[in-house]
Amino acid sequence: MMPYGRHGAAEKAFSGLDREKAVKQYKFKFNLGRNQDSMKMKQWGSVALAAVLAAGCMTACSGNTASSNSSTAGGASQSAASATDWPKKTVQVIVPAGAGGDTDFNARTFATYFKKITGQTMVITNQKGGGGSVATSTVKSAMADGYTMLFGHTGQLIVNEVAGLIPYNMDSFDIACIPAVDKGTVLVASKASGITSVADLLKKAKEKPGKLLYGSELGGYSNLQGLMLEDKAGISFKIVDTGSASDKVSSLLAGRIDLAAITYGTVKDYKKTGQLNVIGQFNSERNKNLSDIPTLKEGGVDFAMEKPYIIAFPKGTNPAIIKKMSSVAKQVTEDTAYANALKASYDQPISYYDTSDALSLLKSTRTDFMKYKGKLGK
Numbered sequence: 001m002m003p004y005g006r007h008g009a010a011e012k013a014f015s016g017l018d019r020e021k022a023v024k025q026y027k028f029k030f031n032l033g034r035n036q037d038s039m040k041m042k043q044w045g046s047v048a049l050a051a052v053l054a055a056g057c058m059t060a061c062s063g064n065t066a067s068s069n070s071s072t073a074g075g076a077s078q079s080a081a082s083a084t085d086w087p088k089k090t091v092q093v094i095v096p097a098g099a100g101g102d103t104d105f106n107a108r109t110f111a112t113y114f115k116k117i118t119g120q121t122m123v124i125t126n127q128k129g130g131g132g133s134v135a136t137s138t139v140k141s142a143m144a145d146g147y148t149m150l151f152g153h154t155g156q157l158i159v160n161e162v163a164g165l166i167p168y169n170m171d172s173f174d175i176a177c178i179p180a181v182d183k184g185t186v187l188v189a190s191k192a193s194g195i196t197s198v199a200d201l202l203k204k205a206k207e208k209p210g211k212l213l214y215g216s217e218l219g220g221y222s223n224l225q226g227l228m229l230e231d232k233a234g235i236s237f238k239i240v241d242t243g244s245a246s247d248k249v250s251s252l253l254a255g256r257i258d259l260a261a262i263t264y265g266t267v268k269d270y271k272k273t274g275q276l277n278v279i280g281q282f283n284s285e286r287n288k289n290l291s292d293i294p295t296l297k298e299g300g301v302d303f304a305m306e307k308p309y310i311i312a313f314p315k316g317t318n319p320a321i322i323k324k325m326s327s328v329a330k331q332v333t334e335d336t337a338y339a340n341a342l343k344a345s346y347d348q349p350i351s352y353y354d355t356s357d358a359l360s361l362l363k364s365t366r367t368d369f370m371k372y373k374g375k376l377g378k
Contacts, residue, residue, distance in 0.1 A: 086321045087120040092148045094125050094139050096132030096156040101245075102263055102346055106180050106309050107151040109341050113332040124151075131220055132156030133165045140172055144316040149325075153182070153309050155221035158366050163219045163376040170362055173312040176325040178358040179332065180342065181351035182307035183287040184264045187229075187296065188248075189277040192255035198280050198299025201259070205235035215242030215251055215260035219377035225261045225282070225305055227372055229296075232303035252276055264290050265346050282306065289347035308353070308361065326355050 093111060097103040104126060111122035127135035136156050142148035150156075150173065157170045189195035193212070195204060205212055214229075214237035216222040226239045240257065242248050248260040249267060253275060261282065268291075270276040280296040281287060284304040296303050311325060332338055333352040342348040353361055 084320055084324065086146050086318075086324055087118055089147065090121045090123055091146075092125060092142075093122045093151050094127055094135045094148065096127060096135030096150070096152045098128045099126050102182055102184075103151070103153060103309065105345055106182075106342075106348075109338065109345075110151065110179055110329075110332060113335055113338045114328060116335070117328055117331050131160055131163070131165055133160055136160070136166060136168075136173075139312065139314060140168060142314045144174075144314040144318075146313065146317055146321040148314065149176075150312045151309065152312070153221075153307050154362070154365055154369075155307070157310060157312070158362070158369050159221050159224055159376075161366075162224065162369050162373050164373075165219070170312075170366065172315055174315055174317045174322055175355060175358055175362065176311040176313060176322045177329045177355055178308045178351070178353035178361065179311055179329040180309045180348065182263070182309065182346070183281075183283045183349060183351070184290065184347045185225075185261050185282045185305070185307065186264045186267070186278045186290065186293060187259065187280045187282065188252060188262050188267055189259055189279055190252040190255050190257065191275060191277065193258040193277075195258065195279060196277050198294075198296055198301060201279060202233060202235065202300060205233070205237070210236045210238055212237050212259060213257040214239045215248045215257040217241065217243060221307070222261050223376050224369065224372055227375060228305060228368075229301070229303060233301045249276075263346060264293075268347075287347065287349055289343055289349060308351075308358070308365075310358070310362070322355060330354070 091114075093107055095104055095107045104124070107122075107124055111124060114120070114122050127138060129135075132152060132155060135152065136150060139148060139150040157173070160166045161169045187198075187201075189201070193204075195201050201212075214226045216226050216239055218239070218241040223239060226237060230236050237259070242251050242257060242260065245262050245266050248257070248262055249270070251257045252260060253270070264278070264281070267276055267278060271278045271291075278293055280299050280301075281290050281293050282303075282305045283295055284297075284306065286293075286295055286298075311329065313322065313325075330352055333350050339350050342350065
């Protein structure tokens, strides 16, 4: 590197072709007139140095502006690229239910095909405390980097709000999509009740208002199901706390309760043996995987209550990640092997809602459910 000359401080402060040119011109003029009158030399030197400073300032300022603009654009570009490349590592999936149930099954099955498409693993963590509120709180407070997500359903994100179990709601999360919908829930009657159809149910309930025992988990999803069924059918039950699906089956078989809403896969063997009567499915249209069971609407009650599974991230997650997850979920639902797995285990057909449609459905569902605020668990 060449040493700086007499005015090295000015030279060192700037960079660029304009500066170099101005400095060379200045040195040439300065050397040419070095034997002239000293006052004239000083005057010329001052003018030339001012030119150097001006040229350097223009170059430096221009360079700083370009650098700033480049950094801003580069940062946005890198952020978008980073989100598009998601996932780059394992995704933590919080499931607000115990292992072995329908929510856990759907989450684990989805995780298998997520890895098939993205190459990245999903680690399932079950957090069933507080009716799922422990899980939703965990996700809500997690870092919004796309690597912690909730795989739950309307029970945890909407019914818990209705029941007053959480001080927040679905708007506290970024909803990515609905990758599946439980359409396997059926209304089951005990043998002892003598109820073999929806028509029988309506007749007996009107003859004995508030006497038929409807098994549920008070304050939970099945409790709301019972309340809504009462309203839509114009009848009343005695809704009792029975417990889990297996507890409901035991109580139905023993004749301790008359009715309960249970996943078809749990009771289909009892239906075949005639030990339990499956009288209707809670779907807007028949799920053909549920044998010949009619909808409640076909039986005279205009009521459907399907259960969407929801993928949600902490609020503030990059929209590009939300979009990517929705796209991956769509690809999962298009896999025949995935469809066969859902049908084999829970008689569940393929369903998928992208971000926009999922939000629309969930907002509508929330409006319907919130009418029962203050009534759950009573």
